[in-house]
Amino acid sequence: MNSQIVLTKDELAATPSASNIVGNRGRTITLLVFLTLLNILNFADRFLIQGFAVDMIRDLHLSNLEFTLLTGFVFTTFYTVMGLFMGALADRVHRPRLIAFGIFSWSALTAATGFANNFMQLGLVRMFTGVGEAVLTPAALGILGDRFKQHQRAFAAGFYYLGAPIGIGAAFIIAGTLGTVVGWRNCFFILGAIGVVLTGFLFLLREPRNEQQIQHAASKRPVTAVFAEIRLALRASPALCLLILGGVLVIFAQGAFVLDQVWLVQEKHLGRQHAQQLAGIMFIAGGVLGSLLGGYLADLLQAHRAGGRLWFLALIYLLGVPVGYIYRLLDTTGMAFYICMFIGRMMITIGYGPLFACLQDLVPVQLSSTMTAFMILCMTLFGTSLGNLAVGVLADVFRTAGYDTPITLAVMVGMAPWLLAIPCFVMAARMMETSVAKSFAGDVAV
Known part of the structure; x- marks a missing residue:
């Protein structure tokens, strides 16, 4: 099968041309920096x-x-389910305004x-916070995909995902x-207020698509068609299916890190404040380098x-994941x-740019936000959520069983799927190479 979905003539006419999607370099970089913020x-x-x-x-x-x-x-149940519809909506409406709604809500x-x-109270707040946060990334990556050339998309997505380590x-x-x-409590009050203030700046952002393209997408493709579009995209591209599966396995392993603060204090015997500051510095330094380098x-x-x-992705995880296991056994x-x-x-951030750039390579532009969502x-519900739940359950089970380092054991079990992601990326890469080779052979024959 081809790695990309075949577009109809009407859909091709509604797809922004290269001259429309790549704007002034200065404005494009400013947009990238603001969305990253x-x-x-x-x-x-x-x-x-x-x-x-x-x-x-x-x-x-x-x-x-x-x-x-x-x-x-x-958090993730509402975040992911609503994110799917928000992604479909982003393909059909003015995206900066949609982002403004999301930021105000979650803040x-x-x-x-x-x-x-x-x-119970904290659970209800977290649940609906996820609805607001579901808006940002599908719409933002869709905008960046329109504004950056294809060979720059992994860098743009990686730069955007600097938000992960820095945040x-x-x-x-x-x-x-x-x-x-x-x-x-006051820290939550302060961060919420900052988000409400930033909402106003969203109304200054320009939508890369013109009104005609937005209206065409909204009229020809109702939001209720989202499931049919996703099914079509997955059936058209086995490489896309493997990409998503690999991403889920990677994020499942990362979800096992949810108890790291407790692990540093209880099992590595660091002071609470020292553990918080150390984790913050490492996330920023290592995470930023991982995003940019990835x-x-x-x-390249x-x-x-x-x-x-x-x-x-296959090579970097093959080299890097064993370090994660060694780290758990070392003395501080x-x-x-x-x-x-x-x-x-x-390793936590190095794959974000390549993953989402590959996704945009494998789907048509008018499905960019939908498939991103x-x-x-998939990555959040079956990756982060299950990874978090697994390590929480295992940590409690190992503690009840009398193990001295229950969190260490739980995390090491939870990281195992990371290794399973490697063959997924290898097979998807080979499929893409085969597809390109067939396409080239067809062009030569013609």
Whole structure:
């Protein structure tokens, strides 16, 4: 099968041309930086609860399972399901305005987190926070896909995903510094207020598509057609299916890191504030390098061979994942522990750019946001949520069984699917190479 869906003539006419989608370089870079800033806020809001893991588990009397439910299924169920429809909506409406709605919603609910007094109250707030956050990435990556040339997409997506390490790192640093001064509740109030203020700037952003293209998409493709479009895309491209499966396996393994703050304090015996600040610095330093390096090197390899971004993912995980296992067994008194921790943070973010750039290569432009949302749904619901839940359950089981390091054992089991992602990327890369070779052979024959 071909790796790309065949478009009808009407759909081709509604697809933006290269001259329309690649605008002024300065405005394009400004747009990338601003959307990345919003993504930083997105991840900071989302992971602040993990930065305050020790405090919130203590103050709200939460078990490990309850805490992992809050960071996993309670949040991601609404985040992913609503994200699918928000992604379909982003393909059909003015995307900057849609993003503005999402940011205002999640920021107001982030502030409301500061009022929670128990598991049920916090669960309800987290649930609806996910609805607002579901808007940003499908719409933002769709806009960036329109504004950047194909050979720059992994870098653009990787730069956008700087929001992950910087936002996560900022959440831990806020918890370890500002949190000790004003308390965890006030930190949620402050971040929520910042998001509400940033909402106004969204109305200054330009939509790369013109009104005619938006109206065409809205009239010819109702949102209710989203499931049929996704099914068509998956049937048309086995490589796309393998890409999504590989992404799910990678994110499942990363979901096992949800108890890292508790692990550093309880099993590695670091002070709470030191653990928060260390995690923040490592997320920013290692994560930023991983995002930039991943996007740049994947684009570089893609320029030399078909499926290059997928080969990059397979190679980098083959080399990097074993370091994650070594890291769990090292003593914190040696430099090797911090080196492995840094590499581990790189591994968390290094695949974002290549993954989402490959996705955009495998689907038509008018399905970009829809399929981005579907991939996020799969990676979050079956990756992050199940990974969080698995490590929470295993940690409690191992603790009950009397093991001295229950979280270490739980995380090492939870990371195993990371290795299974490697053959998925290899097979998808080979499919892309075969598809390109057949296409080339057909052109020569003609």
